[in-house]
Amino acid sequence: MTTSPLLEVDGLGVTFSTPRGEIRVVDDVSFDIAAGECVGLIGESGSGKSVTALSLVRLLSRASYEGRVRFDGRDLLDLAEAELKQVRGGRIGFVFQDPMACLNPALTIGFQVAEPARLHLGMSKKESLDHAAELLDRVGIARARDRLRDHPHQLSGGMRQRVMIAIALAARPGLIIADEPTTALDVTIQAQILDLIREVSTQTDAAVLMITHDLGIAAGLCDRVNVMYAGQIVERAGTSELFAAPEMPYTWGLLDSLPRMDDPRGTRLRSIPGSPPTPPAVSDRCRFLPRCPYSRDRCGETAPVLTERVDGHTARCLGTEPMGWIA
């Protein structure tokens, strides 16, 4: 890529200090996102995908960060708190899983959608409310102007998620971080919200970082996908490439764990044995080793690094490296 990316995460590490000591939950995470691109961060619970997302703008308490997060030419991990506040909800918008927990129940949705525009774009109160009505209309809320005075409890789950998206868009962000935005919703409503995310990112040219455990969502929405396991990125590729020719056994294990609409009923699913490590322990071996049917002694001796396989496709697995033993 000749132009520099919008977001560039380099060697991100996140450590929590707990009464039982330091726990490193994210380790050596690097990825980038170009303007207008949709990049997926997928993984199971505890893989560190949400922690990674929240760390980008230092939203975690009692965490220490290392590495660099370059956005708009600045390192977000170095910014003073006051400057960072300008970025949060401004150039970077957020959509979380549970809109009820994120919306203030005591404030009207009009106020909450208008607020980022006042804070970040310097709009007057009246301008910002007009802007809010426009946004609510764009995210598919009927009679938007009349709904400005509604409170969150008057809306259904799907509508609240639309309001969250309107808030994320309010200050004309360059990047929207969507953390499991449809996990709490029914499939029918999920399809509506995914269409909406697709539509607004095309219209506004905002990049999207999509955090999800649902491989189907990543397949339909993302241009590129990063797979996380035990706090690390273990594979990254263009979406079609990743689903067609994954290079990390964990990735194809995940794909094979899913029942597909086209396999015969009752066939045994190829499950991955065991369960993911919690919390991920730093070690000098492959973190997937205990669950991997392909492992060899070498996997326990060194920690594998991400290596490039074909253009733009990297994986963290000794066995599928050019001299590896997995055919």
Place this chain on the structure above:
Amino acid sequence: MSDNEIGTPLLDVSNLSVHFGSSGLLRRRSVLRAVHEVSFGLNPGETLGIVGESGSGKSTTARAIARLVDASAGSITLDGADLLAARGSRLRRMRRDIQMVFQDPYSSLNPRRTIAASIAQPLLNHGLVSPRETDAVVAELLEQVGLPQSAAGRYPHEFSGGQRQRVGIARAMATGPRVLICDEPVSALDISIQAQVVNLLGDLQERTDVAMLFIAHDLSVVRHVSHRVAVMYLGSIVEIGPSEEVYTNAAHPYTMALLDSAPEPDPAHERGRERIVVRGEIPSAVNPPSGCAFHTRCWLYERLGEPEECRTLSPALTESTGGHQASCHFSHEAANHRPARAALAVPTTRRRFGA
């Protein structure tokens, strides 16, 4: 394996309705029709999947069968015996035969009880074992669900979500039930663990011939485990039949929309298709729409120029083209209006796990 088979099925649900009454201080008394005239049968060794959005009545149907909520009308029989009229010792006996597995194994296990105590409780409640025999029976159940013997003396917090669900299944299987009701049993689990639990349920069914009612919102999981599938909308079954039939020859526009909404882990398929997206959300069961309950969100109703009968006449479940039942006035037209879907295929280049 179907309703047409001669004889009464093991579990026979007929015109089951569950209505909840509510009365506000200044409001008129209103009735929420959670389940409305639902009928189906279930045979030994058979799995019936129930799918639908939240609010469709699928969990309430399950809870009525387990006698956790009261039915308002209709009948449920188990092996010909009236389940709804059962009281006292007969009800206790029936409870042994119908057991439930819940979505969240953490909130359904007592955190202060050992795994052994939780699994043994139903056995002791029903007087199936003497306290001296429990250890041996618990050991056998642990083995059946793939947990180590060392699990017996430990507490729920020491286990992962998948292991806790295995405990929940062991407890449900303890009384040797003939019907196992699984209400979203894998929805809270990670993908890699979900597959383990789905496989376990399949193994148990093969070994014990237990009949299963499998409720889930994940359509591909339901298809994978079910012999037959019922699709519920706003308290009623709108389509029911052999799962292969329902999934490949759906006859109800709601089923088609559900199938189209489910994201598939296949980029070419996901991008190459025009999907039906239903508008809006499931209406209130206190004030259901007139005529066909789905018409307010129905894409077919729209495409057909809003025919009057959809608004005025409630459609009955009738035999559809595919040899199963659907309740839509225009199910014979639905397939012609449905956008074509790209075929799914595992890319031949992809490695298979553990192969």
